[in-house]
Amino acid sequence: MSPVTTSRPRRRLVNLSNFPLFRGTSIAVLVGMYLPLLLVVFYSFNQNRLAQIWTGFSFKWYDFVFHNDDILRALKNSLIVAVVATILSTLLALGAALGMLRMARSGRVFAWGLLGAPLLIPEIVLAVGTLGFFLTIKVPLGHVALILAHTAFCIPFALLPIRARLAGLDAAPFEAATDLGANEWQILRRITLPLLAPGILAGALLAFAISLDDFITSFFIAGPGATTLPVYIFGMIRSNVTPAVNALSTLLLIFSATMLLAVYLLNRIRRSD
Amino acid sequence: MTDAHLDIRQVTKTFPTPEGGVVVALDRVDLAIAEGEFFVMLGPSGCGKTSLLRCIAGLEYPDSGEILLDGSRIDDIPAYARPVNTVFQSYALFPHMSVAQNVAFGLEMERLPKNEIKSRVAAALEQVKLTGLDRRKPTQLSGGQQQRVALARALAKQPKVLLLDEPLSALDLKLRRGMQVELKRLQRETGITFVFVTHDQEEAMTMGDRIAVFNEGKIVQVGSPQEIYRRPVNGFVADFIGETNLIKVTVGSGGFIFPGGGVLARELLAEDCEVPAAGECLLAVRPEDFELVDTDAAVVGEVVDVIFTGGLIRLHVRAGDQEIVAALPSHGAVVPAVGDQTRLRPITKAARTVGS
Ligand SMILES: Nc1ncnc2c1ncn2[C@@H]1O[C@H](COP(=O)(O)OP(=O)(O)OP(=O)(O)O)[C@@H](O)[C@H]1O
Numbered sequence: 001m002s003p004v005t006t007s008r009p010r011r012r013l014v015n016l017s018n019f020p021l022f023r024g025t026s027i028a029v030l031v032g033m034y035l036p037l038l039l040v041v042f043y044s045f046n047q048n049r050l051a052q053i054w055t056g057f058s059f060k061w062y063d064f065v066f067h068n069d070d071i072l073r074a075l076k077n078s079l080i081v082a083v084v085a086t087i088l089s090t091l092l093a094l095g096a097a098l099g100m101l102r103m104a105r106s107g108r109v110f111a112w113g114l115l116g117a118p119l120l121i122p123e124i125v126l127a128v129g130t131l132g133f134f135l136t137i138k139v140p141l142g143h144v145a146l147i148l149a150h151t152a153f154c155i156p157f158a159l160l161p162i163r164a165r166l167a168g169l170d171a172a173p174f175e176a177a178t179d180l181g182a183n184e185w186q187i188l189r190r191i192t193l194p195l196l197a198p199g200i201l202a203g204a205l206l207a208f209a210i211s212l213d214d215f216i217t218s219f220f221i222a223g224p225g226a227t228t229l230p231v232y233i234f235g236m237i238r239s240n241v242t243p244a245v246n247a248l249s250t251l252l253l254i255f256s257a258t259m260l261l262a263v264y265l266l267n268r269i270r271r272s273d
Numbered sequence: 274m275t276d277a278h279l280d281i282r283q284v285t286k287t288f289p290t291p292e293g294g295v296v297v298a299l300d301r302v303d304l305a306i307a308e309g310e311f312f313v314m315l316g317p318s319g320c321g322k323t324s325l326l327r328c329i330a331g332l333e334y335p336d337s338g339e340i341l342l343d344g345s346r347i348d349d350i351p352a353y354a355r356p357v358n359t360v361f362q363s364y365a366l367f368p369h370m371s372v373a374q375n376v377a378f379g380l381e382m383e384r385l386p387k388n389e390i391k392s393r394v395a396a397a398l399e400q401v402k403l404t405g406l407d408r409r410k411p412t413q414l415s416g417g418q419q420q421r422v423a424l425a426r427a428l429a430k431q432p433k434v435l436l437l438d439e440p441l442s443a444l445d446l447k448l449r450r451g452m453q454v455e456l457k458r459l460q461r462e463t464g465i466t467f468v469f470v471t472h473d474q475e476e477a478m479t480m481g482d483r484i485a486v487f488n489e490g491k492i493v494q495v496g497s498p499q500e501i502y503r504r505p506v507n508g509f510v511a512d513f514i515g516e517t518n519l520i521k522v523t524v525g526s527g528g529f530i531f532p533g534g535g536v537l538a539r540e541l542l543a544e545d546c547e548v549p550a551a552g553e554c555l556l557a558v559r560p561e562d563f564e565l566v567d568t569d570a571a572v573v574g575e576v577v578d579v580i581f582t583g584g585l586i587r588l589h590v591r592a593g594d595q596e597i598v599a600a601l602p603s604h605g606a607v608v609p610a611v612g613d614q615t616r617l618r619p620i621t622k623a624a625r626t627v628g629s
């Protein structure tokens with residue numbers, strides 16, 4: 001926030017930009033990452049029914065999306081599932097992280113491993129397993145099943161930033177709080193949670209994004225009444241590809257960009273006061 | 274000192290090492306600290322000072338022994354319930370709270386009424402001269418200011434005993450001197466018992482009403498700065514407190530035979546120290562306690578170094594197999610040069626025998 005920015009001389013062991021192919025590779029990667037997104041946005045304004053043939057500018061696909069009951073229902077399902085799963089998974093991840101502080105070292109390592117492993121397991125395996133599990137214990141497919149499944153696979157993601165934040169915390173403020181007369185409950189409320197807050201927020205956002213984005217598990221678990229937006233979009237593409245898909249995707253893009261911006265601004269406000 | 278205010282009895286604390294052994298941080302420590310005293314715990318790094326402080330605060334529990342405050346045991350009650358507060362070496366401020374919130378925290382834990390908290394916070398901040406900074410965050414303060422917040426936070430609780438763990442070690446020399454004076458003033462004004470840890474002997478001497486010297490988990494000596502400086506119980510204390518020549522001498526019939534052959538008459542020794550009948554012993558002599566003499570010299574040897582330090586001139590003299598340092602006033606008439614033979618003797622009652 002300071003008006004004067006002084007440029008510090010940077011010393012690097014290796015200056016990557018000196019490598020001959022570095023610049024070209026970087027540009028290629030960026031184009032590969034962002035050109036598809038730009039195309040989606042571009043074609044969402046296409047007047048033509050056929051998505052890939054540009055004939056003129058139009059908002060009609062946005063109009064279509066906003067007035068299509070199926071899309072709106074899928075969006076509602078997605079949001080309900082994402083919000084509830086985010087809250088549940090973040091709380092559980094927080095509880096797990098705090099609980100593990102009290103475990104012996106070996107137990108803690110084991111518990112971290114157990115909770116982190118699903119990040120590396122192919123989602124299709126988890127999805128098949130979850131479906132089988134729900135059928136076995138007779139959980140009807142639908143909203144509740146979706147929320148349970150999403151909560152489960154969001155926990156490792158919510159845990160990541162909370163755990164990172166926790167590991168970076170110094171013991172000193174906690175000892176100072178004890179010394180000043182705070183009991184465990186007061187320390188949790190006044191010291192631990194505020195200090196963990198950025199990690200909790202990041203964990204929740206990650207969980208929310210992962211849940212909103214999920215296709216494989218939702219596809220297996222949703223059942224007829226609880227179709228989520230990604231599952232619905234998949235269906236749209238299979239039946240007839242219209243620019244409506246592009247419009248919907250663009251809206252989702254705007255939504256995530258707004259969320260990112262909000263987090264960024266929130267962090268800046270937090271830091272400056 | 275009849276009734277001790279803070280009474281530490283036979284406190285032992287050990288820590289397991291990763292290799293499976295144990296470190297004895299405190300070894301049957303006994304200490305009685307009086308009410309309103311500025312008590313300093315001094316010792317080299319790793320001697321157990323912090324461990325004792327943490328046992329008193331309740332952040333660590335002793336393996337055995339008792340800690341009593343005003344006659345009742347506190348070593349078995351949790352830290353948050355003890356009427357004792359700590360100023361941590363790293364300050365340990367709450368990074369997410371403003372200065373005023375930091376200071377108010379301890380009072381809020383006591384559930385004091387809001388207006389009382391407000392006035393006590395203001396008073397504490399005034400005591401440490403931080404008025405006007407109450408809305409800053411710790412990261413927006415200098416090291417010295419953070420130090421003051423830590424102090425105000427503990428003082429606001431009006432503890433019976435204030436524990437300070439090397440609170441000044443992170444400050445530069447000038448700031449440090451200023452804070453030493455201020456801490457003394459605060460202690461006088463509040464009347465709170467201060468237990469102050471340092472490994473800086475000069476700081477210990479300037480600040481302490483009494484000093485306990487620690488070594489390897491044990492208390493070696495307790496006394497006023499003068500006592501400890503003038504009558505160290507052993508070579509460790511003599512060496513640790515101020516500068517001392519520890520000279521290996523032989524006890525002879527005429528007195529103490531110094532390395533290099535000089536002799537110090539027995540009558541010139543300090544009165545209250547034990548002298549072995551025969552054999553070797555260690556004599557402790559402060560550099561400033563030597564004088565140049567013409568006859569009856571104890572130290573006879575060649576000057577190997579002359580260092581001018583302002584008010585004093587330091588002579589390094591090689592006597593036999595030992596190098597002895599003498600600090601003489603620089604306004605004295607003749608100053609020997611490097612290579613000269615010189616004769617020195619401890620002034621009357623300045624040399625002491627010490628255990629090793
Ligand atoms: N939590 C711990 N685990 C293991 N060993 C410890 C622990 N705390 C202290 N020790 C050991 O106990 C001994 C005393 O440590 P302590 O911190 O009390 O020393 P100190 O006198 O405060 O030293 P310093 O002046 O360096 O702060 C040291 O050998 C130290 O390594």
Ligand SMILES: [Mg+2]
Pocket residue numbers: 322323324438
């Ligand atoms: Mg220490």
